[in-house]
Amino acid sequence: MKTDTLYLETYGCQMNEYDSDRIQNALGASITKNPKEADIVIVNTCAIREKADQKALSSLGRFKHLKTKNPELIVGVSGCVAQLYGEELIRRMPHLDFVLGPRAIPGLPRLIEEIREKKSRPVETSFDVEEPFDVLPYHEEGKPTAFVSIQQGCNKKCAYCIVPTVRGSEVNRPVEDITAEARYLIAKGVKEITLIGQTVNSWKLERLKFGDLLRVLGELEGLERIRFTTSYPRDITKKMVEAMAEVPKVCRHIHLPVQSGSDKVLRLMNRTYTRSWYVDSVNRLRDAMPDIAVSSDIIVGFPGETEDDFEQTMSLVGEVGFDSSFSFKYSPRPGTVGNELWRSGERVEDHTAGERLSRLQEYQREITRAKNMERVGESEQVLVEEESRNDSSWLSGRTEHNRIVNFPGKKELIGEMVDVEVTEGLANSLRGQYLN
16 A cells, blocks of 8 residues: 655644644655645644734645646645634635644544545544544654643633634643653654643643653653743742752753733733742742743733833843743734734734834844853853754754754764853854864
C-alpha cells in the first residue's frame, strides 16, 4: 500500500507547531515541501489575530488550482481558524475537503478514509473528544529539543482572547502520559523539553500541581533541560517558585505575559491581577532565582487605552526590565468581550496604536541590547540546536536564560551542551567563541 505524501503549512504558536507534528504522526505520511507532489495538503491555522487568520485563508486559496488539476488531491484545514469558522469554510471553498479542529487530530486517518470512500466533506470541530492527547507528535531523530503538551484549552476568559472559543476549556494531561512522552523523546536524542499549554502553570491533576510536575520531570535520566510556556501571573505559586529554584534542570527563564501596565486596562482585559500583583510575582521569582530572565507579551491599543494607560505600560517595562517581549497592536476577535468594546466605539485609532507600538518596541530593544551587552566576557552554557540560518559555518543555540547565541563551529556539535565565551551583545542575540 502506497504511503501518502503530505504537504503541511503551519501558522501560529508552539501549540500549532506541536499539533502539526501530531498530524504528521497520525497520518504516517512522508513530508514534501512541494505541494504539487502531495497526496494531501493541510494548512494548520492560527486565529489569535485577524491578520493571522486572513493569511491562513489566503494560503488555502492558493491550492484551488492544484485541486482542479488533480481531483484526487485532498485539501484540508486544521487548527484554530478551522475551529472558528467550521462549516462556513466548506461553503466558501469548494476545493476544500475537510475542516479539522485541534482536538480532533486523533481521528484524522479515519477522516481521510471517509473522504476517499464516501466522497464526503467532513467538518470535525467537536470538543467532546475522549482522548485529545492520543496521538504523539512526530520527532526527527537526533533533534535536541522538543515540545510536550501538558494541557489543552483555557479557562481564563481574557477579553481579547479567542483561545477558549477555538480550543475549548482547560483539559490537563495525566502525569504518566507526560513522562512517557518525555522518555520517548529522550530516547530519540532530546536533551531539552518545553512544556506547553495556554496557561501552562495552571496544570493540576488530583493532588499534583505544576511544581510537582517539574520535580517529577527533573528526575528523568538523560533529560538536561526543562522549559515551559506560557505562564499566567495569578498561577505563580510558592510551590512552583520553590520547584523552579530547587530543580537544577529547570531553565532560568520564564515567559510571563503582562499585556498592560495599567490597572484600568487589565480590568477591561479581565486579566484578574493588578500591576502590583504582577510586579510582586516577578520579585518573588527573582528573590528565589536572582539571575532569572523574564520575557513577556504586551498588547497596545486595547479598547479604552489612553495615552496615560500606555505610559503606565512603558513605565512597567522599565521597572521590570524584561529581557525581551513580544508586543502587538490589539486585534478584535469575533465573540470576545474586547470585540464588543471595539465595536461600541472604545477603539484606539490604528495610527495611534501603531505609534505607541513603535515607541514600546524601540524601548524594549534598548533594554534587551543593554542586557545582552552585559553578557560580554561571560561564559555561557549553550545547547547547540542547528546551523546558523545565515552561515553554515556558524552554529546556533540557546542559553538556559533563553538567549540565542551564534558562534563558529562544526555541525558535529549539534545536540551537545557546550561552553561559549560571549564576545558581542546584539539587539536580539549574542555572538561568541566556542571554548574547547
